[in-house]
Amino acid sequence: MRILMVAWMNREALAETAATGRAVYFSRSRGRLWRKGEESGHFQRVREIRLDCDGDVVLLEVEQQGGIACHTGRHSCFFSRLVDGRWVAVDPVLRDPEAIYRKDANDVSGKEDRNG
Amino acid sequence: MRILMVAWMNREALAETAATGRAVYFSRSRGRLWRKGEESGHFQRVREIRLDCDGDVVLLEVEQQGGIACHTGRHSCFFSRLVDGRWVAVDPVLRDPEAIYRKDANDVSGKEDRNG
Structure with missing residues (x-):
């Protein structure tokens, strides 16, 4: 088991997660539910x-x-490790994010706000 | 590997954790560093x-x-599991908290604010 990520939830996100069996978070930057994936x-x-x-x-x-x-x-998301006082990326990139998030070449919206 | 707990840190807590090799958090309720244990x-x-x-x-x-x-x-700390819409404590108490936190019987301070 590995720890993958930390994100926010609101009541609605938790309810949908429980009902659907798929992780749903609340994106604070977008101000809406974020259905992971x-x-x-x-x-x-x-x-x-x-x-x-608590x-x-x-x-x-x-x-x-x-x-x-x-x-x-x-x-x-926890790919950086503290080594001699510096954060060092120690885990490999498995797939180029450009390939993961590729969309219509004319659509550059949301590039600043990738959330997986 | 199990996920044990989530707590807050400030810069000082992280620095002391790194320097000493012992986990130090920041207790928001106490407003001070919390040296776990x-x-x-x-x-x-x-x-x-x-x-x-990020x-x-x-x-x-x-x-x-x-x-x-x-x-x-x-x-x-994650001993409760969502079962049919309810949180159910599914992991055993390994030691009575009264035994863990036993102090002078006259000292009842801090009982509301146990942080391990």
Whole structure:
């Protein structure tokens, strides 16, 4: 098991996640639900939903479609490691983000706001 | 590997964690650094420190002293599972919190604010 990512949820995101078995988050930058994989195809099938002891963190155990959770094309968002006081990217890019997020060449919208 | 807990850090907490190899968080309720285990003895020895892709979440891989990270006496804070629309505690209490946090019987301060 690896830790893939951390994102925000609101009540609606959690309800839809529980109902559909697919991870849904709340994108604060977009101000709307973010159905993980909606752009990248990298959906997350939810195996289990857990809550922490003070009830403010939800933990999803998922099967990561495509093995890529991160918008950089890596398995996990936690690909940087602290080494001698510096953050060093230690995990490989599995797929070029340009290939993951390729759309109509005329459509450059949303490029600043990739969320997987 | 299990996910044990989520807590806040500030710059000072991260710096001390990196310097000492023991997990240090920032307790928002106490308004000060929280050296995990300072009350419970359940220290965390840090094996690796990672950062996520947008640089706002730090991941500590730790050895959990006593095998108990949660103030409820459980291994992990994520002991509740969503089952048929309800949160159900599914993991066992390994040690009675009263035993973990026992102090001078006259000292009842901080009981509302156990943080492990």
